[in-house]
Amino acid sequence: MKKRVTKAVFPVAGLGTRFLPATKSVPKEIMTLVDRPLIQYAIDEARAAGITEFIFVTSRGKSALEDYFDHSPELEAKLRKDGKTELLEALENTYMESGAIAYMRQHKPLGLGHAVWCARRLIGNEPFAVILPDDVIAAEKPCLQQMVEAYEETGGCMVAAMEVSNEKTSSYGVLDPKEDMGSIVSTRGMVEKPKPGTAPSNLAVIGRYILTPDVLHNLNNIEPSAGGELQLTDAIAMEIEAKREVYGYRFRGQRFDCGSKAGFLQATVAFGLAREELGAEFGDYLREMVAMRNAAQ
Ligand code: G1P
Secondary structure: OOOOOEEEEEHHHHHOOHHHHHHHHHHHHEEEOEEEEEEHHHHHHHHHHOOOOOOEEEEOOOOOHHHHOOOOOHHHHHHHHHHHHHHHHHHOOOOOOOOOEEEEOOOOOOOHHHHHHOOOOHHHOOEEEEOOOOOOEEEEOOHHHHHHHEEEEEHEEEEEEOOOOOOHHHHOEEEEEEEEEEOEEEEEEEEEEEOOOOOOHHHHHHEEEEEHHHHHHHHOOOOOOHOOOOOHHHHHHHHHHHOOOOOEEEEEOOOEHHHHHHHHHHHHHHHHOOOOOOOHHHHHHHHHHHHHHHHOO
16 A cells, blocks of 8 residues: 655755845745745645645744744734634644654755755655645645645656746756656656756646655765756656656646746735635726726836
């Protein structure tokens, strides 16, 4: 029987330079879409998929992330006294059971592969998930849950995948599909950030992974590649070379690249419009804005 996936790694050591100066003192993962930080979306998705152990790979300057998941007795006492039950409930989701969350430092920014490798002892010998909180996915059924269900059928390694335009392939890990079965695609290779015009397909890897412990062993043996970094993609590709299956999973949902300013703004608009208490007013405002812009042109 396949072992259940109960651990997830969250690589959150990045400096977030694209959001300077904000990220000078605020970790990128604490930046908020409406009223929830990016990391909360990632945690909620992991929980929905049955994850019970959360491993953060952090770096210097990320203590706000650790505090975020801590209890805040004064705040709670005040909210309780004021009868603010809704806000108390919102806080509930930020708490982690003692022992369910671990922080591991990545001492040098050597790449995503290295970040996951830093967590190897906490993962041990079992399949695990990786969630990149920059990739926010709005979906009826959370993306990782869709993947866990598909993985229960397939086993092996599985990466979230999405079609991107030719010009964009060089920003992603890209799959070389073997057999396309609709939502599941078997692969014969994958390459990190292929040079323009050399991508094996348009099927890009998005930041959700279910990986076997073999990938951790492979991480011991990879060399720096794209961007001079140790790439997770290369360690997964080694599984394919070893004749073990790696699947792409076309998830149902909309992905926002919250690692970029444009993507972050798009996500803010989409999540704002989706909120019951904000959607109508915000929608009216956006319509007005667009009308004014059109009139001025
Ligand atoms: C990382 C991965 C890449 C993947 C991307 C998805 O790249 O290395 O394979 O396609 O996330 O967001 P990054 O965006 O961190 O450069």
